Amino acid sequence: MNPVLAADIAGVTCLVAGALLTLVAAIGILRFPDVLTRMHSAAKPQVLGLLLVLAGLGLRLRDPAAIGLLLLVALFQLTTTPVASHMVGRASFRSGQVRHDLLVLDELSDVLAGRGQPPDGSSGRPSG
Amino acid sequence: MTSPGARRAGDRGLPFVTRLHGLQVATLAWLTVVWVALWGGLSSANVLGGLVVALVVCLVFPLPPLRVHLRIRPLRLLWLLLRFVGDVVVASVQVAWVTVQFRRQPRNAVIEVDLCTDSDFVLTVVAEMVSLVPGSLVVEARRSTHTLYLHVFDVRNGAGIDRMRSQVLGLERRVVLALGADTRDVRPPADPVTRSTSTGGAPS
Incomplete structure (x- = not known):
């Protein structure tokens, strides 16, 4: 098997696997019961799915300029997704969009209720 | 204007x-x-x-x-990145597997993890990486005490929660050993006992 064909096959495999993972992520977003659980689906299979699609594209295009661009997309996806999912999860928890009946342990609600303050919003304030 | x-x-x-x-x-x-x-x-x-x-x-x-004091150790950094890539794959497969079992309703938990080090840089990196490794998502981060509040996906009992805690502390340990200038706090191998149960005892 010549290397070009091998790269093509690897690229196609990556593209299909990435598309499947992204599909599963979409199903998870529909199926899971509350926002926080849905963010797991939006953060993990979605990111890996995109990375696989990018890898597949890189293997198929084999062009340095395109690969540089794909690396940038991957880097920014990896750095921004945790921040985005954190912000969505934080807002949803604070606005009560949580299925407490599905939690086996909750160590945050008491903290939030006890202080009535955003934990980080008041830096320097001594905790009681 | x-x-x-x-x-x-x-x-x-x-x-x-x-x-x-x-x-x-x-x-x-x-x-x-x-x-x-x-x-x-x-x-x-x-x-x-x-x-x-x-x-x-x-x-x-x-x-x-x-103003971040970094000391990059290439081998440790390589290990950190390799483990991270592996964890991302495991995390995606885990979430995907739970997703396709349509009858199953995952149980979750919200836990508090106190990081050992008091560096903002380590807190940031750990919080970023924790969101992409299996099971955890950052809900809150408290900078004054370097505490992360994580939403843990698909966990049933205390054993699973303890595993998650030591997993996060292990990640912190790898980050500090790879990049941190000060490795005193994480020198001994990460054991679950390190976690102090007193919340916000001395936030200096």
């Missing part, structure tokens, strides 16, 4: 000279690299254009300099 030629960007704007002194070579270089990558070709026009754009961006949106 108030008067043409005014160099202030609003009421809290820095004087132009301060902005010039605040220019950071690393930031300029990185922005130029991004610009060249976006154009997809290494030519002198691209590099020059990138430099001009980077200069304008840094002057219009000045950021305080990052």
